[in-house]
Amino acid sequence: MSLVVQKYGGSSLSDADSIKRVARRIVDTRKAGNRVCVVVSAMGDTTDELLDLADAVSPAPPERELDMLLTAGERMSMALVSMAIANLGDSARSYTGSQAGVITDDSHGKARIIDVTPGRIQAALDKGHIVIVAGFQGVSQNTKEITTLGRGGSDTTAVALAAALKADVCEIYTDVDGIFTADPRIVPTARKIDRITNEEMQEMAASGAKVLMLRCVEYARRFNLPIHVRSSFSHREGTWVLDPTEGETVEAPIIAGVAHDRSEAKLTVVGVKDSPGQAAEIFNAVAAAEINIDMIVQNVSAADTGKTDVSFTLPKSDGQTAVKKLKALKEKLGYDHLQYDDQVGKLSLIGSGMRSHPGVSATLFQALADAGINIEMISSSEIRVSVVTRDDQLDDAVRAVHTAFGLDSSDGEAVVYGGSGR
Amino acid sequence: MSLVVQKYGGSSLSDADSIKRVARRIVDTRKAGNRVCVVVSAMGDTTDELLDLADAVSPAPPERELDMLLTAGERMSMALVSMAIANLGDSARSYTGSQAGVITDDSHGKARIIDVTPGRIQAALDKGHIVIVAGFQGVSQNTKEITTLGRGGSDTTAVALAAALKADVCEIYTDVDGIFTADPRIVPTARKIDRITNEEMQEMAASGAKVLMLRCVEYARRFNLPIHVRSSFSHREGTWVLDPTEGETVEAPIIAGVAHDRSEAKLTVVGVKDSPGQAAEIFNAVAAAEINIDMIVQNVSAADTGKTDVSFTLPKSDGQTAVKKLKALKEKLGYDHLQYDDQVGKLSLIGSGMRSHPGVSATLFQALADAGINIEMISSSEIRVSVVTRDDQLDDAVRAVHTAFGLDSSDGEAVVYGGSGR
Incomplete structure (x- = not known):
């Protein structure tokens, strides 16, 4: 039985209907015979709305409190995805970054994952539950404070959890079909890439390609974890990011x-x-x-x-x-x-x-x-x-x-x- | 130096401006020479909005997940109040129910507080911080799951924390001036009560008076903790709920x-x-x-x-x-x-x-x-x-x-x- 880690971004979770669609896809993955751990971002514009609220009460909010505020976003989406799965008759349990054992350094707003201790996640998976984890957040090793990982943090959460759980694949769901040979908004003739080495992907991300963040790719490369970047709006194959020794070099x-x-x-x-x-x-x-x-x-x-x-x-x-x-x-x-x-x-x-x-x-x-x-x-x-x-x-x-x-x-x-x- | 526990309800935290007003009141209490621990509810309609979202994805959501969702509400308001205090130049730290050591039984949606271990709160107070705690929520003793306390739960959080911290008074801020001799919507000539025994208040709450919930009054009575119910919209004295031996019987x-x-x-x-x-x-x-x-x-x-x-x-x-x-x-x-x-x-x-x-x-x-x-x-x-x-x-x-x-x-x-x- 394979273990699949999936990550859904905010654009795939914009409202109740899209949450239900994501839940259906998760349940289908489970029904296909996989164990499934899902990492979610905050719904659609939630993070921006929370930032607006923060801005309304303080022009320069303390970073600790900003992290406390922003982590509410993923908390909401993970609970809602979990409920939508239950509504389809399957059982899901949601966990915050802290509960999932995502241990970070102390840098509020741009924390780095330094360890993942997924004991509760593993136990829930072993009991047959689908597990939903809040992306973008963790708890600091020394101060036990809630932290956020900064931009693209949910992808990094997914890859780090996948590595810690020894998952077979990490699927990154987004609103585009995969990685393209160039930004299709600039080059309409750009093609979707079927396979790319993680070394190349690392250079792409470092050079400004936005679909995957650099830290996430670095993490996947370090743990030799296959990433499949694909659209949550279709069932087409996306782009596989693989170790070069596994590609047809x-x-x-x-x-x-x-x-x-x-x-x-x-x-x-x-x-x-x-x-x-x-x-x-x-x-x-x-x-x-x-x-x-x-x-x-x-x-x-x-x-x-x-x-x-x-x-x-x-x-x-x-x-x-x-x-x-x-x-x-x-x-x-x-x-x-x-x-x-x-x-x-x-x-x-x-x-x-x-x-x-x-x-x-x-x-x-x-x-x-x-x-x-x-x-x-x-x-x-x-x-x-x-x-x-x-x-x-x-x-x-x-x-x-x-x-x-x-x-x-x-x-x-x-x-x-x-x-x-x- | 007195220790004051204050609780602000959702109607006192309806938007950015009211959050700033509450922050000013908290800072004033601190400046008057008190140590201050504040318990907050979710902002205005947040809880209803979250319930609507839950309803949109599942007609009968699992209670564990509903608690996970609803606790996002207080998380947001506590972080925002904390930021607003920082903006006034004072230092505040917000803590979830779990972080504040609010230990409950396992009954999701209507959990009872069975212990309060406020080590982190005490430490933050000792360092001179104003402490903001999320009301209405805790963590279950056996399963370590996030729980909510049910209706009026934030008042109970405030009284339980006040008892555990051995506070001098628990101030419950609301949108009315205090406890009245009858509901002023029914009896326009009803008078605000200046002092009431906690025994009488317990009977009032048990008989349908809505300003204080029964469990909160029971808790205060058990620990002989004075409660001051008052309006967050004025500086008038409200109603003191006191032990009868302390009142002018x-x-x-x-x-x-x-x-x-x-x-x-x-x-x-x-x-x-x-x-x-x-x-x-x-x-x-x-x-x-x-x-x-x-x-x-x-x-x-x-x-x-x-x-x-x-x-x-x-x-x-x-x-x-x-x-x-x-x-x-x-x-x-x-x-x-x-x-x-x-x-x-x-x-x-x-x-x-x-x-x-x-x-x-x-x-x-x-x-x-x-x-x-x-x-x-x-x-x-x-x-x-x-x-x-x-x-x-x-x-x-x-x-x-x-x-x-x-x-x-x-x-x-x-x-x-x-x-x-x-």
Whole structure:
């Protein structure tokens, strides 16, 4: 008997009717002979409504209390899903994150799961119940306070529980059919990906693909847990995220997809003295403010000045903090001035086939040149190439690259299989 | 430094503005030099909205899951009150019933508090925090499941916590000014009671007075805890519910007030054999169905038939169950037929002065006779006389009795002080 962990997001739980539809799907999974543990998010707009309420009583509510408030959302949806299952004649038990043994660190609002002790869940499953667990929440190890995991936290709850329960699969139900070769809102010809390696998925998520959050993919990869991302509105197969050793690596496409990200800004420190240790001082200052930087470019020093420019990208939300921090250190660092630019976008091309196919970057740059798009920064990993462009050119860039690598669905079966060398 | 436990009901927490007003009052109490522990109900209509949601997914939801759902209501209000306090510059910590150590039995939806272990609350108070606790909820001792206490449960939470914390007073904030000599909607001249003994309050609550629930008063009486019932919309003194040894017993009025109750029905078993044990069999059958009966009347046996009628009152909500139960035993009990009547009302006159003033019943019956109201059943305790009337005559009866005992506010100071003998 298989153990299936399913996760349903807020868009699949928008009202009583959709809750009943989800309950039917859960019961069907159970009837098919599986043990079922379900992780739910808050219904539809509940979290936003709770945030509005919080905002109405306090402009800057304490994070502990905000977590207490927001966790009411999943509590409601888990009880309602459980009731809807009972109404179909099956037995369900709902558990909060704390009851389910989701142990986190103490960081309210962005807690990390550090352990899962699913004793009560296991016991309820052993008794034949369907188990419903509140996503997005846990209890802190030291202070025993209620915490929330931050964005995408319910996916992480599902994967962490699936790993702890040694589930056979973790099904992530959402309002789209799976992972696409690019965002279909930008590239109408984007295709659903049937299988993707968890390594590729990790790069996709890190590069801005929104369907699965990075932490959830990292967790699944660490525990070698298959994820099936699929729509709660159909019964079609979605996208399987698998360990590469389990995929058909020989026949895999070179390129898995094109991701984009508009959440970053570019900060340039102009006129830095070109001497050893200057860059380190800059990045130490930024790191001290707990700001994650992404891409870094340092220009070659102009021979007559002995000065250089250092650019890096960082989350827009951290932009003002970083600027303030570096301004405070202007004298110590000895640079000329700062340039902050939040009108940039990032395009990333991801595919494990890049390892054996060195021509990928050349094709990428050519496609962007042909489309008249200027590249401002470049970075790459083993299976990813990322470029920064003007924000208003990003959509064109994504479409041009998607076409250049033969990913458009109008190309039919002309997927880029191994051996083309481009 | 005094320890004050305050309880705010849903009508005092209807929206963001009223939450802020409550927060201001809590902070003022703290600033006056008290330690403060606050118990909150769910905001305004939240509980009804949650029940509607439950009803939309299941006509008969499992009670465990219903408790899980409903407890989200207090979770939201406690977090919001806590945030509003923080916004005023004071520090507050909110705790669920489970976290506050409210231990109950296993009866979902109507759990009874069997212990309070307020270790975390005490620790938070000791650190100087204002503590906000979710009312109406607890955790079951054996199964560690989330439970709710049923109607008026937040008042009971407040009194139980106050007793466990050895608080100096438990303030129950509501949307009326205190306890009145009768329901002001029926008797516009009803007066607010300044002090009432907890014994009288217990009889008032048991007789249908709605401001304080019976279980809460019983709890306060057992632990000899002063309750102050007052309005959250004003700063006027409300009604103090005190141990009689602490009140000015000598000068206490004979009559505390007139309560009424429309929640009961009358069931008459007609033509019962007038032999020993017949009544016992009837009431054993009703008791076996866990139905609480209130008043009982047995007619004198008609000499020529050897048969008698037995009437009793019971909650309307249990009426059909009782009828079914007794019908099933018709042959065994050997009665003629059943008469079920839910068009009745009960009036109760309460006052500890009755002990020393035997004329009270006579005055009561005369007042009702003068108003043309027929009495169908009578019962009394040491400090209470109750009569059953037609439902549509109950309001007139309450007004007539209120006037007859000089309780009307137009009487000014003409309160019935000791010694009148009527």
